[in-house]
Amino acid sequence: MRQEIRIKIKPPFVKALRQGYPLIAKDAIANPEVLKKENVIIHLLDDKNKFIAKGYYGKQNKGYGWVLSYKEDEAIDEAFFISKFKTAIAYRKDLYESTETNAFRMFNGEGDGIGGLTIDYFAGYHLVTWYSEGIYSFKEEVISALLKSTQVKGIYQKKRFDTDGKYIEDQDYVMGEVPNWPLIVKESGQQFAIYLDDGAMVGIFLDQREVRKRIRDHYAKGKIVLNTFSYTGGFSVFAAAGGASQTTSVDLANRSLSKTREQFSVNDIEPETQIIIVEDVFKYFKYAVKKELKFDMVVLDPPSFARSKKFTFSASKDYTNLLKEAIAITEKEGVIVASTNCSSFNMQRFKSFIDSAFSQMGDRYTILEEYSLPKDFKTIETFKEGDYLKVVFIKKH
Template sequence: MYEIKKWAVSNINSGTPLLTKEMFYNKVPKEEGAVVELMDEKKHYVATALVGKQNKGIGWVISNKQNQVFDYAFILGKVRAAVDKREMLFKSEETTAFRVFNGISDGIGGLTIDWYDGFALFSWYSEGLFLHSDTIYSAFEKVISYKGIYAKRRFGENGQFVDDDNFVKGEIAPEPLIIKESNINFATYLNDGAMTGIFLDQRDVRRYIMEELSAGKRVLNTFSYTGAFSVAAAMGGAIHTTSVDVANRSRAKTAEQFEVNNLNPQDHTIMVEDVFHYFKYATRKELEFDLVILDPPSFAKTKKVTFSATKDYGTLLEQAINITAVNGYVVASTNHSGITMSDFNKTIKNSFAKQGRKYHVETTFEQPVDFASIKGYPESAYLKVVILKVLS
């Protein structure tokens, strides 16, 4: 057993699942993949954990039962429960891509499994957990019939992606693999680096943009990646979309997303440009948009600009507000786990005040049901999206 500090006992008993070195006295568990038991200062059992170093800590609590083993039966139960919770998503005819297993929220920290129209994509966030991968694959296969399995190992230095080939077993997915979300087609790639072409956790936001915000609108999509928000807006009746991203490949990737929905990308604007520079350009040209989508990464660096969501989101939002028409909308989004919704609302309030403009919160979004967070681990509620109507 490993002895943990009094405050750590309190945290774990309150539902905190993440282990950090600071929780322990002198002896810290280091054997990757080992199952260890934790005790308090009186040598009383507290919890059972799996050791697996990753960028957030050194392991996760897996059970509050003494002598719990991390074996096939345990894993099978967790996977089966996760799949059962997503029964309606598996039955959906309009959406064929979603999250099947969401890490510690489904009982095993350091692992997510996403479903892409019959293909399963495993993302491993610690080498310790990956040592159990054969057992986890076997349990998954027992519960779900699939076409093929892909995996991305993300436990390199600072959580970096470490794979060249992501294929594991079964069928090889077509390239692109066309999935559906709210009856919109999206081209995805399971074996093309760290990303697939779409962020599945923004599903509810894209649907809202399509159904409620886009008809007849001029839309600006910043940090547009492969243009998923732009396509949702176009499918919802936007008269024109402008997609801006600094990555060179974003132009072809965004055009492809329009094309797989039988939309002509030439009817829209796709720009490879630093978003910060684009805002200056748009202000200088007195451009105005009815809907501005602001979904930056938590941290971004270009040749001349470094962006940190915790420090710079407010400034970025001010620039977005400046080119939004009266009665237009701003979709303000951040996936930074360290920013609370309260903090985010304060940033929004201050940004509008600095621009001398008024707003109304139309609605808010967090993660969809398949990305559920847990109360004991606030960082798991990472996605904050606020839909803002600009009143003046």
């Protein structure tokens, strides 16, 4: 039997937890000294010893654990995980039945009822990501529950938590079939080459599926497109597939060159017909201005935080300046796709960055449309931080 521990919650945090806030903050715990190993169930009690909820203790950058149930007598066992997984699968029925897409998020942490755990689906293969030692301690129950909830070709895992004070991004095989690499998956009719056994990144950010499709179907035709912080070139592939006259992909990582070529190739697009540049994006912006290059569409999807040899980028502090650089090389009536996955600010503040950038550049703009997380990245109203993705299509006048 797994040990169960009672912890006291400080009064200022009780109301939010009772109303469904799922994250157990470090500062909310009045008696943290009782927490030793991250393999325990915790009962949250108020200052009058009344039950609030139960969850697990697991340290990650967001907090000290997650609420799993508001029923004091509910067992957190294999049956609990099976119930959560089956509900999550039913919610994504349309994606499972799709003939156009077979890569999506099957289970999205607290949005599906278990914070600190995500499961991505890739053509029958499953990638389980553990965000703390605490949730990883349930590995046996989770894997067994997954096998009993759906058809599984193979399972890989990614561990993203501290061990001995060091943050790790470890990925490895768990069980089942081993695919031929790359594993080719489909998204909205396009193909992606992915690797579940090669480091922290698999080759595709699934949360941008709707944005990529929108670019291909409604914006790309005949356009000269610049894709910055391009990773493996997903936006570029969809732009090219949508009839873009030219795509340029820019990313600082050396491997982005071979990875982007591969993504074009699996979509029967000759990589040599596209421009792929390994360079600091900010350095490229200066080059583009110097050479008087202009683009009909600029995609900005930077990491929340990034560091190069000469520059540190923080979305919350530097996005306005990044937008100014993009505005300078966007044609009149051109479109900027501004995106951020930074959870520390909301859409309203993000739009203030946009307004400030255009104001400082002396240009007018119109917001054409907005996107947040797709359906499979399920979120809950009580945890706003979980709805992190903000994408705005902006027309420059």
